Amino acid sequence: MNEGSDPRRLDGVSRRAVAGLAVTQIIGWGTTFHLPAVLGSVMAPSIGVSMEVLFGGISMQLLASALVAPRVGRRIDRMGGRAIMVAGSVLLAVALVLIALAHGPILYFIGWALIGLATPMTLGAGTQASLVQVAGPSARRAVSVLLFFTGLPSFFFWPLASWLEPMIGWRHTTLLFAAMHLLICVPIHLAVLRRRIPVRLSADGTAMEEGLPPRARRGAFWLLATVLAFAGMISWGVALNIIELLKASGLSPTTAVFIATLAAPIQAAARIVEFMFGGRYPATITALVSAAVMPLGFVAMLIGGGSVWAAAMFVACYGVSNGLMTLARATIPLALFGRGEYGTWTGRLTTPQNLIFAASPVVFAALLQRQGPDVMTWAGLAMAVGCLIAMVLLARYARRHR
Numbered sequence: 263m264n265e266g267s268d269p270r271r272l273d274g275v276s277r278r279a280v281a282g283l284a285v286t287q288i289i290g291w292g293t294t295f296h297l298p299a300v301l302g303s304v305m306a307p308s309i310g311v312s313m314e315v316l317f318g319g320i321s322m323q324l325l326a327s328a329l330v331a332p333r334v335g336r337r338i339d340r341m342g343g344r345a346i347m348v349a350g351s352v353l354l355a356v357a358l359v360l361i362a363l364a365h366g367p368i369l370y371f372i373g374w375a376l377i378g379l380a381t382p383m384t385l386g387a388g389t390q391a392s393l394v395q396v397a398g399p400s401a402r403r404a405v406s407v408l409l410f411f412t413g414l415p416s417f418f419f420w421p422l423a424s425w426l427e428p429m430i431g432w433r434h435t436t437l438l439f440a441a442m443h444l445l446i447c448v449p450i451h452l453a454v455l456r457r458r459i460p461v462r463l464s465a466d467g468t469a470m471e472e473g474l475p476p477r478a479r480r481g482a483f484w485l486l487a488t489v490l491a492f493a494g495m496i497s498w499g500v501a502l503n504i505i506e507l508l509k510a511s512g513l514s515p516t517t518a519v520f521i522a523t524l525a526a527p528i529q530a531a532a533r534i535v536e537f538m539f540g541g542r543y544p545a546t547i548t549a550l551v552s553a554a555v556m557p558l559g560f561v562a563m564l565i566g567g568g569s570v571w572a573a574a575m576f577v578a579c580y581g582v583s584n585g586l587m588t589l590a591r592a593t594i595p596l597a598l599f600g601r602g603e604y605g606t607w608t609g610r611l612t613t614p615q616n617l618i619f620a621a622s623p624v625v626f627a628a629l630l631q632r633q634g635p636d637v638m639t640w641a642g643l644a645m646a647v648g649c650l651i652a653m654v655l656l657a658r659y660a661r662r663h664r
Contacts, residue, residue, distance in 0.1 A: 275457050276397040276404050282454035283389055284411040286351070286447040290385045291412070292419030293358065293439035294377050295320065299416070300423040301432045308432065309364050319361075319374035321620045326378025328616035334382040335391060335609020339602065343392025344455035350384025351447040358440035362433045384447070387612055390592050391605030398459030401601055402545065405592050410533050412588075473600030478663035482598045483607060485656040487614050489549065490591055492649035494618040496556060496642055497584045499626035501525075503638075504577070506627075510635040512568020521573045528581025529588075536589050545597045546657045549590035553650040556583035560643035564636070598660060 272280065298305065298316055306316045338346055357376035364370035382388045390405050397404035426435040474482055500507070504525070508518035536548055559579025566572020592608075599607040629638040 272397065272400050272404055272407070276400055279393055279396045279454040279457075280404050280407050282450040283393055283408055286347075286450050287385065287389060287408070287412055288415050288418055289439075289442050289447055290351075290354065290415075292415035292422075293436075293442060294354065294381075294385075295323070296416050296419055297361075297423070297436070297439070300420050301427055301435065304427060304432050309366065309370055311367050311370065315367060316370075319371065319377075322371055322374040323378040323381060324616040324620040326375045327381040328613040330379055331382035331387065331612035331616070332606070332609040334388055335605035335607070335612075338388060338391045338395075338605035338609075342395055342455070342458045343388065343605075344451060346388065347384045347392055347451040347455060348448050350380040350388065351443045351451060353380040354384065354447075355440040355443040358436050358443070362436040362440070382609060382612060384451075387592075387608040388605070391608060392455055394596065394601050394604050395458045396455060398601070401596055401604075402593050405596070406533075406537050406589055409589055409592055410530075410537055473596075473598055473603070474660065474663050478659075479599055479603075479607070482656065482659060482663075483610065485652060485659055486594060486598065487611060488652040489553070489649055489656060490611060490615055491618050492645045492652060493553070493556075493583075493587045493591075494615055495622045495625070495645050496580075496649070497587065498619045499622035500580060500642065501584075501623075503623065503626045503630055504580070506630055507635055507638060508573050510630060511563065511573065513570070513573055517570065518573070521570070521577050524574070525577050525581040525584070528578055529585030532582045532585030533589060536586060545590060545593040546653075546660060548586050549594055549653050550657060552583045552586035552590060553646070553653040555579050555586075556646040557643060557650060559583070560639050560646055563639045564643070 298319065302313060302316050306313050309316070334346065353376055357373045357380065360369055360373035360376065364373065390408070393404050393408060394401040423435055426438065430438070473479070505515075505518050505522045508522060509515055513521070556579055559576040562572045562575040562579070566575070595608050595611065596604055626638060626641075629641055
């Protein structure tokens, strides 16, 4: 593919990269972030910790990732993602081995800290930055396709872990997952990340015709960080409390669970729409739609109370908003900062995002348990409106400086 290629079409190298990285992302997230969800009940007594401490490993992952993500992003921009992603997969394998050997909290948390260090190298933003370099002008299309698969780790690894644990135990299951990183992920990263399409540079060394002018990028960064902070509070805070919110609003447990499960297919449908039509409009439009939809869901909950229609509308709005914002989170930095500095700026965005992600479930749970569903809903509405205002300001800022 050359610089003049249709950005909505992927060439053979880009398609292989997307396919390969989709496999490594499913394995990566399925064997780390989703591990306690399936095996936690047997891991906790075996290690000798409570379930609360066990799930603290996720917080350790987020915090460690926040510390190193900016530096990793800069390195990917400078030297490419191939070697970094290979090193990240090796580090994930070592981390899982340590968790499998843990008989107390110390080794367990060391393992999760290593997972956090590896996350920006081989999962999430690091993967997207590496793919951007391979796909070149078709980067937005490639990232959108890849993100469609990021919702599938639980689909594959929850049943796989549940099937393996009774046969070989959780420790050997975790060791098997570690082997997957060495035997599957490392070879894939070596094979599909060989190409690196260079960014055209001007005489002063800046990228030509990509993103905003350098003088405008810091302002865009802070506006985007504000958008993602509000959106992250909702997406992470609501996701882990949505069933309890619906139950506290007056729905039966069965109805609450059924309606809450609709969020996943709605998110997938929103991503399919973006995949089909996203190349025809700016990435900021995707985020504007996402930000505009979410307040409607909270308003429905406030008006409808414990009615089924209000719960269904809330979940539908949440699903559409979160599905689109997941894509916008990865593609807007491409539009604002260009391919040449994509890894650097997304790495910087990871730090505030991860701090928000770590805190938001606790904040929403506290509001729900201590103040009730109405207060939690009002708080969510305030964050959704804040996200919409920040996104409108960002869109105007980008248009003014482009």
